[in-house]
Amino acid sequence: MKTRTPISIYILVTVGLTIMAFEMFAHDSGYFSSAFFWGLMLIVIILLLIMNSIGDLIENQNFSKLSDEEKVQYLKEKNTPYFQKLWNSAFKKQSVTEEKDILIDHGFDGITELDNSLPKWWLGLFYFGFIFCAVYMVAFAFTDYAHPEAELTAETKTMLASIAEFEKNAPQINLETAKYSADNIAEGQELFKTNCVTCHGDGGKGGIGPNLTDRHWINHKEKSLFKNVFWMLENGSPNNPTMRPFIKEGTITGKDAEKIAAYVYHINQETAPITQAKGGAAPQGQEVEWENGNN
Numbered sequence: 001m002k003t004r005t006p007i008s009i010y011i012l013v014t015v016g017l018t019i020m021a022f023e024m025f026a027h028d029s030g031y032f033s034s035a036f037f038w039g040l041m042l043i044v045i046i047l048l049l050i051m052n053s054i055g056d057l058i059e060n061q062n063f064s065k066l067s068d069e070e071k072v073q074y075l076k077e078k079n080t081p082y083f084q085k086l087w088n089s090a091f092k093k094q095s096v097t098e099e100k101d102i103l104i105d106h107g108f109d110g111i112t113e114l115d116n117s118l119p120k121w122w123l124g125l126f127y128f129g130f131i132f133c134a135v136y137m138v139a140f141a142f143t144d145y146a147h148p149e150a151e152l153t154a155e156t157k158t159m160l161a162s163i164a165e166f167e168k169n170a171p172q173i174n175l176e177t178a179k180y181s182a183d184n185i186a187e188g189q190e191l192f193k194t195n196c197v198t199c200h201g202d203g204g205k206g207g208i209g210p211n212l213t214d215r216h217w218i219n220h221k222e223k224s225l226f227k228n229v230f231w232m233l234e235n236g237s238p239n240n241p242t243m244r245p246f247i248k249e250g251t252i253t254g255k256d257a258e259k260i261a262a263y264v265y266h267i268n269q270e271t272a273p274i275t276q277a278k279g280g281a282a283p284q285g286q287e288v289e290w291e292n293g294n295n
């Protein structure tokens, strides 16, 4: 009479397989926090426990029919822990008589072959792989499971939603709160290329709009250069509507303006001016001494 697999193993395997199935067919349904999932788990576990009790009854029945010697043997085996048994079965060696029984009737030069049955763990893995493969193919064919594009779209959606949420709650950057940061220069440069280069030229050398790399300024609204640029982006030029109030009209956000202003500060104060000799536009306005460093 064979010993039975412990109920704990059945429960573990069943719970594992159920989670696997949910992961494949309904992974973004938030099943882990749904009452349905836990209800299902509860029912499954109760069924397994009932099955186990029936198994106990049958076991007792069969046990009483065994001879005394068989009973001792059975109890000894039953008391060996499950994993110990698996381990033993994986490394089991046959006795000489057992070997005779499974010897295959061919050989050469004294080399013979035994018809061993496959170890349990190996068979288990094989069947698991087989079933997994079939379930995987069905899940792949009929659901979004394991489709990278679908996953990407879903993740992008959540990401954009969380960015929008963040933007909504994040403090808006305005003339008072805007701060210079060297970390913004690179992003500011990109934003400058898309929004400003058409008029202010490559690197701010000037064109339709004034040269932003020299010391001359038409508009002097704030004490510091950084804030002055931000002011221009918010209000546009009071004398020339070509320079539009980008922030007020909603073309750029305060956050982008903070980055662009950092870039303009950088090309004006931290790099050599693009003079007329180097292809820059002629200075316009008055020469300005800015105060307050980059604040």
Ligand code: HEC
Residues within 6 Å of the ligand: 192, 195, 196, 197, 198, 199, 200, 208, 209, 210, 212, 216, 217, 218, 219, 220, 228, 229, 232, 233, 237, 238, 239, 240, 242, 243, 244, 246, 260, 264, 284, 285
């Ligand atoms: C459609 C053309 C145009 C675009 C696009 C433009 N500007 Fe201007 N900008 C001008 C003109 C023209 C002036 C001169 C305004 C004046 O005479 O007061 C100016 C002035 C300025 C000034 C003040 C310069 C000074 O000497 O007073 C700054 C700073 C400035 N622009 C930054 C920007 C930035 C940053 C962007 C990109 C977000 C931008 N501009 C986009 C045309 C433009």
